[in-house]
Structure formats: C-alpha cells, structure tokens
Amino acid sequence: MLNFFGGAMLAVEPMNFVYNLRYMGLGMLGIFIVMGVIIGVTLLTNTIFSGREKEEDDE
Amino acid sequence: MEVLYENLLNISWQMVVMWIIGGVLIYLAIAKDMEPSLLLPIGFGTILVNLPMTGAVEPLGQLFEAGIATELFPLILFIGIGAMCDFSPLLSNPKLMLFGAAAQFGIFFTLCLASVFFDIRDAASIAIIGAADGPTSIVVAIKLGSKYLGPIMVAAYSYMSLVPIIQPPVIKLLTTKKERLIRMQYVERKVSRKTRILFPIIITAIAGLIAPASVALVGFLMFGNLIRECGVLNSLSETAQKVLANLVTILLGITIAVRMQAEDFVSYQTLLIIGLGLVAFIFDTAGGVLFAKFMNLFLKPGKKINPMIGAAGISAFPMSGRVIHKMALKEDKENFILMQAMGVNASGQIASVIAGGLILSFFSNLIVGG
Numbered sequence: 001m002l003n004f005f006g007g008a009m010l011a012v013e014p015m016n017f018v019y020n021l022r023y024m025g026l027g028m029l030g031i032f033i034v035m036g037v038i039i040g041v042t043l044l045t046n047t048i049f050s051g052r053e054k055e056e057d058d059e
Numbered sequence: 060m061e062v063l064y065e066n067l068l069n070i071s072w073q074m075v076v077m078w079i080i081g082g083v084l085i086y087l088a089i090a091k092d093m094e095p096s097l098l099l100p101i102g103f104g105t106i107l108v109n110l111p112m113t114g115a116v117e118p119l120g121q122l123f124e125a126g127i128a129t130e131l132f133p134l135i136l137f138i139g140i141g142a143m144c145d146f147s148p149l150l151s152n153p154k155l156m157l158f159g160a161a162a163q164f165g166i167f168f169t170l171c172l173a174s175v176f177f178d179i180r181d182a183a184s185i186a187i188i189g190a191a192d193g194p195t196s197i198v199v200a201i202k203l204g205s206k207y208l209g210p211i212m213v214a215a216y217s218y219m220s221l222v223p224i225i226q227p228p229v230i231k232l233l234t235t236k237k238e239r240l241i242r243m244q245y246v247e248r249k250v251s252r253k254t255r256i257l258f259p260i261i262i263t264a265i266a267g268l269i270a271p272a273s274v275a276l277v278g279f280l281m282f283g284n285l286i287r288e289c290g291v292l293n294s295l296s297e298t299a300q301k302v303l304a305n306l307v308t309i310l311l312g313i314t315i316a317v318r319m320q321a322e323d324f325v326s327y328q329t330l331l332i333i334g335l336g337l338v339a340f341i342f343d344t345a346g347g348v349l350f351a352k353f354m355n356l357f358l359k360p361g362k363k364i365n366p367m368i369g370a371a372g373i374s375a376f377p378m379s380g381r382v383i384h385k386m387a388l389k390e391d392k393e394n395f396i397l398m399q400a401m402g403v404n405a406s407g408q409i410a411s412v413i414a415g416g417l418i419l420s421f422f423s424n425l426i427v428g429g
Contacts, residue, residue, distance in 0.1 A: 010327065013175055
C-alpha cells in the first residue's frame with residue numbers, strides 16, 4: 001500500500017516499544033553511573049587541589 | 060531555444076516543496092535569528108541540490124564523504140564547542156551533574172517509541188535528537204548508518220533553536236507556581252586552576268573506560284575545553300570558539316544539504332522523525348524537572364531545589380540555562396538561579412555526549428565499518 005507521498009507505508013510494530021524498554025532502563029542506569037563516577041572524581045579533585053591551593057596562597 | 064526551457068520540464072512538485080523548505084530555513088535564520096550559521100547554509104544547500112539536473116550534488120557528495128561520513132566535521136566542531144563551555148559553575152557544585160543525567164530520559168524513551176515505526180538503527184539515531192546536540196546526532200546517525208541523516212539534522216538543529224519556545228510550557232505544566240518560586244542559595248566555591256585543567260582530562264579518561272564508544276565525542280569536546288582552561292593557548296581558544304566553529308558549521312550545513320534531496324526528504328518518515336524529535340525533546344525536559352521534584356521529596360525546607368533547573372540538563376548550551384533563568388526572574392524578580400541553571404546546562408552537554416556513546420555501545424554490532 002502506498003502513502004500520500006507515493007512511498008511504502010511504515011510497518012508499525014507496537015510490541016517493539018515493550019521489547020526495547022530494557023534499553024531505556026540500561027541507558028538511564030548507565031548515564032547515572034557515568035555521571036556519578038564523574039561527580040565523585042570531581043569532588044575528590046576539588047578537595048585535593050583547593051586544599052593545596054590554600055597552602056600555596058598562605059605561603 | 061528548446062535548451063532554455065527543457066530543464067523546466069524536469070521540475071517536480073517534490074522539488075518545489077524542498078525549495079519552500081529551503082526558503083523557510085533561510086527565513087528562520089535571517090528573520091528570526093534561529094541558529095543562522097547552520098540553518099542558512101542548510102536552507103541554501105536545500106535549494107541548490109533540488110534544482111533539476113543540478114550539478115551541485117557531486118561536489119557536495121564528495122564533501123559529505125570527506126567531512127561527514129568520516130565524522131570529521133562534527134568532531135572538529137566539538138573542539139569549538141568545548142572551547143566555548145565554561146564548566147566553572149558545574150565544578151563548584153558537581154552534584155548538579157545528576158540533572159544532566161536525568162534530562163537524557165527523553166532520548167531513551169524515544170528510542171523505544173521510534174522503534175515502533177523504524178528499525179532499531181534509525182530509531183536510535185532519531186532518539187538522539189532529544190539531546191538538542193547537532194554534532195552528536197550526526198555522529199550517531201552516521202555510525203549506525205541511518206538513512207534519515209537529513210531530517211535528523213534539520214530536526215536536531217531546529218529544536219536547538221526552539222528551546223525558548225518548547226521548554227517553558229513543558230516546565231509550567233509540570234511545576235506549581237510555588238515550586239517555580241523556590242529560591243536557591245548560591246555559594247560560590249573557588250575552583251582551582253588545576254581542577255579546571257584536570258577536569259577535561261579526567262572526563263575523557265572516565266568516558267573512555269566506561270563508555271568507550273563515546274570517547275571520540277567526549278575527547279574532542281574536552282580537548283576544546285582543555286585549550287580554553289590551560290591558560291597558555293588563549294589565541295587558539297579564541298580561534299576554536301569563533302573562526303574554527305563558524306567555518307566547520309558552515310561547511311557542515313551546506314554539506315548536509317546533500318541529504319535533503321526531494322526523493323529522500325519529502326516523505327511520511329520525515330514528518331514522523333520531526334514529531335519523534337519533539338517527543339524526545341519534551342521528555343528530556345520533563346525528565347530533568349521531574350527528577351528535581353523527586354529530589355525535593357528528600358530535601359529539608361530551605362535546601363529545596365527549584366525544579367526548573369532540571370530542564371536545563373539538555374545540551375543546548377547556554378540557551379537553555381538562560382531560558383530557565385529568565386523564567387525564574389519572570390516569576391520573582393529577585394530569584395537568581397542563573398549559576399545553578401548554567402551548571403546543569405553544562406552537565407547536559409557532557410551527559411548528552413555520553414548518552415550518544417551509550418547508544419552506540421548498545422548497538423555496536425550495527426556500527427557501519429565497526
């Protein structure tokens with residue numbers, strides 16, 4: 001069957017939404033893990049270098 | 060005489076539609092100042108490649124193969140974007156990065172939704188439109204070999220410029236007046252120069268170790284930021300932010316037009332992609348706002364977060380941060396949340412690239428030439 005533009009109609013597969021929900025879960029989990037690691041390392045870097053910079057300023 | 064008009068007979072109605080689309084893009088770029096450095100070359104290029112028997116397709120096709128199929132243009136553009144990004148508000152309050160993560164929800168939701176209509180490689184490419192991040196959209200679409208690069212590009216860059224129109228109603232729908240009036244105390248913590256220099260290097264290393272598919276995107280973005288922060292390459296940083304970024308954007312725009320030929324673009328799928336891109340963008344905004352509301356359930360009064368800042372966790376930097384700041388000022392003239400919104404917006408830049416990398420990791424078996 002052709003659509004208005006003369007091309008083939010899209011095949012609609014509603015169950016694909018359900019099958020691919022795992023990517024939504026994995027994706028959100030993955031992004032929170034990566035950002036969590038970045039937050040941790042940034043906090044650590046901030047702590048290390050702000051302390052050292054204060055010492056350098058004092059000297 | 061026949062030579063003069065025979066080409067006119069080759070004009071099709073689809074070509075006329077594309078001229079109109081090209082004209083609209085040029086109008087939006089000039090009259091409405093919407094991403095002019097990109098929409099103007101795309102608009103002009105669209106007209107150029109849709110003239111009957113046009114001779115422009117071949118040279119533009121070669122430029123496409125050299126600069127876009129190889130991902131060079133978007134990656135070089137990322138150096139310029141990285142040089143433009145000031146991560147200081149984020150570094151002084153790293154927890155803001157959580158909102159950048161939450162605001163990627165629309166991407167993964169749209170991946171599921173788009174898979175109802177498209178095969179998974181196209182669905183994944185379409186989903187990235189929600190990041191409001193043009194270069195990431197291009198890289199993901201190219202790597203996964205999507206057939207719809209033209210519509211994806213147009214949608215990604217159009218929504219980037221439509222941030223002030225799309226985000227405010229979504230935010231208002233999801234928040235109460237009382238929530239929008241929440242004031243957030245900004246405690247400025249001094250960020251050492253060493254931290255600002257180490258940050259891009261550390262991010263690249265973490266992204267490379269955890270999400271290796273994102274390392275090219277993150278690496279080029281962070282390289283640009285390192286040029287900015289190192290303090291010894293100021294003229295290079297200026298060049299990357301302005302000349303390099305503008306030059307690559309122009310080339311990117313006109314080259315991408317080769318994928319805007321009538322036979323590929325005037326289709327049912329294009330309309331669907333533009334609609335799905337809007338869904339992705341709306342759900343990204345909603346993801347950030349709802350996450351902030353969720354966090355507020357656990358925070359004491361006085362420490363609560365204005366949920367509007369969650370919406371800035373998208374990649375459109377610094378536009379989204381400014382929009383949120385303006386919205387807060389509209390509600391209360393003395394509510395200044397600019398620094399928090401900018402911090403979240405900067406984190407959205409990083410998070411959207413990582414989201415792109417995660418999607419590439421999920422479908423690494425589909426990567427073209429991979």
